[in-house]
Amino acid sequence: MHVDSLELNYYRNYRKLSIELDRNLNIFVGDNAQGKTNLIESIYLLATGRSHRTFRDTDLITWNAPEAQVRAQVNTQMGSFSMRVLLSRNRRKRFWIGGEELRRQSDLLGFLNVVLFSPDDLQLVKGSPSMRRHFIDLGLAQVSKVYRHDLVDYNRVLQQRNSLLKNIAERKAKVDELHLWDAQLVEYGTRLMYKRAEAIQRIAGFARESHKGISGGEENLTIHYLPFYLKEGESIAETKLPLAREINDRFAKELESNRLQELRRGTTLVGPQRDDLLFQIDGKDARQFASQGQQRTVVLAIKLAELEFMGEEVGEYPTLLLDDVLSELDFSRRSFFLETIGDKVQTLLTTTDRGNFRRDELYHSRQYVIIDGQLASEG
């Protein structure tokens, strides 16, 4: 799939921008603070309904402007259609696909799929578990309608169960009301966890291959899914998928054994909101020992793997957004990367210095120079 054209109105530092995009490689060149990331962010917003940098939608509207708009013409195997997001200072944001307004933000996912790789993603290896969960959730939610719904359902049940626990702690509700929510929590939670386990198994396979390619075959990357209920030292073999039954039983057991704690603390302590991933290089935990360079290579491999996974699920590749990450790779890693995506993936890439790239790497690309929220030249 690809974005054919993009139009921004009063989005961040863009008053008005209208560009046509290449179906392969697009390179945005510009000094710092000119609007490169803002442009990448606008595509991410169209794809996911939110920014990857801020939770406050009003940050996205040009200062002093009343509203911002992002529009794109997108082409997928479903056909060609328009996408539109409207952000206002005092109304909720609104979305249109092909001229028809969507009822909920979560209905937006799946029309335009993206994989984003930005400098923040380097934290994926050593940062908090929530980053790794977000990585897996966003990949899955984009390609699976069922997963999207399960995620919404699970989070709703979790919230309701939490407020009940709080009410019980404050003696406003009775303990026996919990059972209903427990059953639903386990049901939706098990579905999420089973799909995570399956997806991670496949992503791990792709990642191992691309990691070999990037690191010149010297290192072996393995990725393990760590369901919240695993005990210290326990792990799930990359090749062995847990049965849904198994997940269900262990989840229910954990709820049982944490009941007193949960009642005392007034909140849910177990469930997939505590899952994690483990990255290992040659069998050693990458979180503890991986160097900057190794982390970069691992994240690159994971992003390529996510691309392959999503491509396989949907039958066409997502659009790849690379914000300021490629110029920091050495030439051999970068050429492996560019060769892998080849002409099969639409890519939007930003860089401050075109000189970081060799001429032959840029040969087939379309290039845009961005200065102060405007397209200064194109070729």
Ligand SMILES: Nc1ncnc2c1ncn2[C@@H]1O[C@H](COP(=O)(O)OP(=O)(O)O)[C@@H](O)[C@H]1O
């Ligand atoms: N809501 C906004 N209205 C106007 N300008 C904004 C807004 N938000 C950010 N900016 C400006 O956008 C610029 C940063 O753009 P960014 O895309 O992050 O730059 P870079 O090219 O380095 O990636 C800064 O100059 C910042 O002041």
Ligand SMILES: [Mg+2]
């Ligand atoms: Mg930037």
